[in-house]
Amino acid sequence: MNGCEEATRRPHFSHTNRISPTAAPWSAIAGLQRASNPSVRRPRHGILVPTACLLTWRQDSVISNTVRLRTMLRQLSMSRRWKLAIAVVLLVPVLVFAAGTAVIYHLLGRQYASSFVRGALLGMQARPLTDRKFEATPARIERGAYLVSVARCFGCHSETDRETDLPLPGTVGAGTTRELAMRIVYPNITPDAEAGAGTWTDDMLARAIREGVGHDGRPLVPIMPYEKFRYISDEDVASIVVYLRSISPVRNALPNMTLPLPFKLVAKGFPRSLRSPVPSPDWSDPVKRGEYLAHIANCDNCHDATDRGGRRLPYAGGQMISDKGNKKAAAANITPDPSGISYYDEALFTQVMRTGHVGARELAAAMPWRYFRNFTDDDLKSIFAYLKTFKPIKHRVDNTEPPTYCRVCGERHGGGELN
Numbered sequence: 001m002n003g004c005e006e007a008t009r010r011p012h013f014s015h016t017n018r019i020s021p022t023a024a025p026w027s028a029i030a031g032l033q034r035a036s037n038p039s040v041r042r043p044r045h046g047i048l049v050p051t052a053c054l055l056t057w058r059q060d061s062v063i064s065n066t067v068r069l070r071t072m073l074r075q076l077s078m079s080r081r082w083k084l085a086i087a088v089v090l091l092v093p094v095l096v097f098a099a100g101t102a103v104i105y106h107l108l109g110r111q112y113a114s115s116f117v118r119g120a121l122l123g124m125q126a127r128p129l130t131d132r133k134f135e136a137t138p139a140r141i142e143r144g145a146y147l148v149s150v151a152r153c154f155g156c157h158s159e160t161d162r163e164t165d166l167p168l169p170g171t172v173g174a175g176t177t178r179e180l181a182m183r184i185v186y187p188n189i190t191p192d193a194e195a196g197a198g199t200w201t202d203d204m205l206a207r208a209i210r211e212g213v214g215h216d217g218r219p220l221v222p223i224m225p226y227e228k229f230r231y232i233s234d235e236d237v238a239s240i241v242v243y244l245r246s247i248s249p250v251r252n253a254l255p256n257m258t259l260p261l262p263f264k265l266v267a268k269g270f271p272r273s274l275r276s277p278v279p280s281p282d283w284s285d286p287v288k289r290g291e292y293l294a295h296i297a298n299c300d301n302c303h304d305a306t307d308r309g310g311r312r313l314p315y316a317g318g319q320m321i322s323d324k325g326n327k328k329a330a331a332a333n334i335t336p337d338p339s340g341i342s343y344y345d346e347a348l349f350t351q352v353m354r355t356g357h358v359g360a361r362e363l364a365a366a367m368p369w370r371y372f373r374n375f376t377d378d379d380l381k382s383i384f385a386y387l388k389t390f391k392p393i394k395h396r397v398d399n400t401e402p403p404t405y406c407r408v409c410g411e412r413h414g415g416g417e418l419n
Contacts, residue, residue: 100262101113101117103262108266110310112266114269115222115266115267115268115269115270117269118268118269119219119264119265119266119267119268119269119270120265120268120269122269123268124213124219124268124269124271125211125271125272125273126207126211126213126217126271126273127207127211127273127274127275129201129203129204129207130203131201131203132202132203133201133202134202134238134241134242135242136242136245136246137242139239140238140239140242140243141239141242141243141246143236143239143243144239144240144241144242144243144244144246145243146374147232147236147239147240147243147296148240148243148244149371149374150293150296150297150371150372150374150375150379151229151296151297151298152297152298152368152371153173153189154167154172154173155167155368155371156176156186156223156224157173157174157175157176157186157187157188157189158171158172158173158174158175158176159171159174159176163365164370165365165368165370166370170250171250171252172190172247172248172250173188173189173190173196173244173247173250174188174190174196174250174252175187175188175189175196175252175254176254177254177255182259182260182263183257184221184223184257185254185255185256185257186254187214187254188250188252188253188254189205189244190244190247190248190249190250190252191244191245191246191247191249192249192250192251192252193249194251194253195250195251195252195253195254196249196250196251196252197215197244198249200215201215202238202241205240205241205244206237206238206241208220208224208226209226209229209232209237209240209241210226210229210230210232210237210274210278211226211230211271211272211273211274212224212226212227212270212271212272213271218256219264219267219268219270219271220267220270220271221257221259221263221267222267222270225298225301226270226271227270227272228295228296228298228300228301229295229296230272230274230278231278231292231295231296232278232295232296233278233279233280233281234277234278234279235280236280237278286381286382286385286386287382287385287386287389289379289382289386290379290382290383290384290385290386290387291386293375293379293382293383293386294383294386294387297372297383299315299334299383300314300315302319302321302331302366303315303316303317303319303331303332303333303334304316304319305317305318305319305395305408305409305411306409306410307408307409307410308407308409308410313393313395313408313409314335314390314391314393315333315334315335315340315387315390315393316333316335316340316393316395316408316409317330317331317332317333317334317340317395317397318330318331318333318395318397318406318408318409318411318413318416319331319409319411320411320412320413321364321366322366328366329364329365329366329399330397330399330403330411330413330414331366331397332397333393333395333396333397334387335387335390335391335392335393335395336387336388336390336392337392337393337394337395338392338394339393339394339395339396339397340392340393340395341387342392344384346380346381346384349380349381349383349384350377350380350381350384352369353369353372353373353375353380354369354373355369355373356369356370356373364399394408394419395408395409395419396415396418396419397413397414397415398414398415398418399413399414400414401414401415401418402414403416404416404417405417406419407419
């Protein structure tokens with residue numbers, strides 16, 4: 001019988017070697033009397049432990065700790081692998097998103113990159129539709145026809161003459177498709193029930209015009225200038241809808257437009273809901289009236305420029321616009337600077353909008369003066385009054401000169417090297 005067994009069979013305790021009830025189980029063995037087993041010794045901590053038991057426990061403890069350490073190291077290694085895998089899974093979409101944002105910023109600019117981020121992170125803003133209906137009156141039909149004309153709605157939503165850009169007979173409002181950077185579908189907005197907008201509600205049309213959300217809830221591509229049309233008053237948008245209901249229906253079925261994924265997210269970031277009424281401007285103030293009409297005509301879409309830091313240069317020109325076919329022309333500087341239109345007066349501005357000529361010089365075909373000539377004299381004078389309020393910007397743009405790099409706007413346009 002070894003020391004451990006003997007000690008266990010003869011449990012004689014003395015007053016001096018009692019074991020606390022809270023001691024570990026192996027400590028109970030250590031409380032046996034040394035007299036009954038000479039191999040028992042007292043360690044420094046005061047517990048009586050048989051030497052053989054102590055050695056056996058130490059060996060078992062070392063083996064157990066080694067196994068435990070190996071297990072912990074194995075678990076730690078597996079934990080690190082999982083953490084690395086999770087980090088990679090999370091990091092890849094972030095890198096792809098950042099790369100997509102950078103590419104869109106480089107190709108399309110800050111506004112489109114911001115819309116991409118909003119569309120990806122926040123989705124599209126779209127208010128619920130209402131059941132409002134606009135009463136059709138002769139005054140609204142007349143006003144709507146005027147606004148649709150100067151806003152060039154049918155210049156996009158119709159087949160157009162290649163030379164004049166005016167709608168071809170029988171296609172007014174019937175929609176079309178065009179190959180630009182991608183295939184663009186301009187929907188049929190005639191009141192045809194099968195192929196057009198005949199089944200759309202009044203609020204579907206109003207929401208599409210000013211907020212950029214289609215009748216089926218899809219975001220409209222920002223080629224449709226709904227960001228500018230959001231300034232159209234409630235009364236004027238009612239007039240536009242009433243007029244569109246009055247034109248001849250044309251059965252011209254067109255497919256829905258499909259966008260690649262990055263551009264879907266860009267499109268989702270542009271629509272903004274209107275939650276409050278939009279009043280009419282103060283028609284007695286020529287500047288406010290001109291600002292309102294310039295938004296409807298979308299003048300800044302072509303005539304705005306940006307400097308090399310991405311800051312807006314209002315109406316400073318230089319942006320290259322598609323002219324005829326693959327030919328492009330630079331939009332003019334129309335600020336009151338000597339390099340712009342400082343020499344214009346009301347009469348000359350009106351004449352240019354009516355005829356498409358500045359003296360003997362013909363405007364580039366990209367300038368839609370054939371639509372803008374439908375503005376009334378008072379409206380053209382108001383637009384001119386509004387343009388005169390802008391800061392003069394020195395920026396020479398001359399389409400009779402060969403395109404050269406411009407240090408002001410970063411574009412290559414006629415006269416660029418002179419800036």
